[in-house]
Ligand SMILES: Nc1ncnc2c1ncn2[C@@H]1O[C@H](COP(=O)(O)OP(=O)(O)OP(=O)(O)O)[C@@H](O)[C@H]1O
């Protein structure tokens with residue numbers, strides 16, 4: 001679906017590269033989390049995937065088409081992107097208009113359009129704000145609308161750049177389970193930039209960037225097993241990892257490193273029942 005070959009990127013008029021020699025293949029239906037400290041190049045990488053930034057050297061391929069100034073518009077039919085800052089994303093005068101905008105560009109018939117607007121606003125719990133002005137919404141509400149706009153377009157790939165950072169815990173959970181549903185049931189490819197390793201642990205694969213290069217690319221469990229090394233790349237081990245580390249330090253034996261709260265609780269029960 002997405003291939004990066006020896007990709008480097010430098011912003012115009014800047015001396016140094018922000019991304020250097022990135023090689024990546026992301027398959028159809030994968031859920032990939034991208035993590036790394038501030039400034040490590042996550043958003044730039046996300047922008048390379050839909051042609052908002054074009055590689056300075058190397059090749060980005062989406063559905064076998066090399067992304068260029070000419071082909072990037074085509075790529076946007078497959079790839080929906082929710083940015084870090086939803087303020088920059090609004091074009092409509094009402095929430096519904098805003099969601100409609102992308103669909104108009106895709107020349108979706110009016111009736112389908114109305115259905116998709118209603119459905120996507122429902123999915124992000126924003127139906128009652130349909131006729132509101134986007135600029136007057138709260139930060140989290142704006143993120144929900146930005147997400148609805150992308151969902152309505154039913155893209156094959158969804159790129160979320162810290163798209164849940166302003167959501168309350170319940171909203172975050174809702175969005176994550178919605179994403180999971182889209183991935184599992186419709187085979188949507190999900191690429192999610194996040195600072196939350198708990199969130200990243202939900203993905204099939206985590207890519208960790210450090211100073212514009214890939215520091216780690218693999219299963220979330222393998223990343224968490226790095227324990228204190230995570231600090232080197234500006235990541236905070238999640239709570240379950242810390243509990244696991246404390247237990248092992250005290251020679252309390254847990255069969256495998258837990259990835260989520262549920263797994264930790266299972267392990268703790270097992271220990272408790274043994275005593
Ligand atoms: N438009 C731009 N022009 C010049 N330099 C830029 C531009 N946008 C980003 N940069 C620089 O590129 C580097 C990577 O930025 P990027 O936004 O990709 O990081 P990030 O990993 O998304 O960080 P964060 O976690 O803060 O969102 C930073 O050093 C940043 O200062």
Ligand SMILES: [Mg+2]
Pocket residue numbers: 042043044084161
């Ligand atoms: Mg960013």
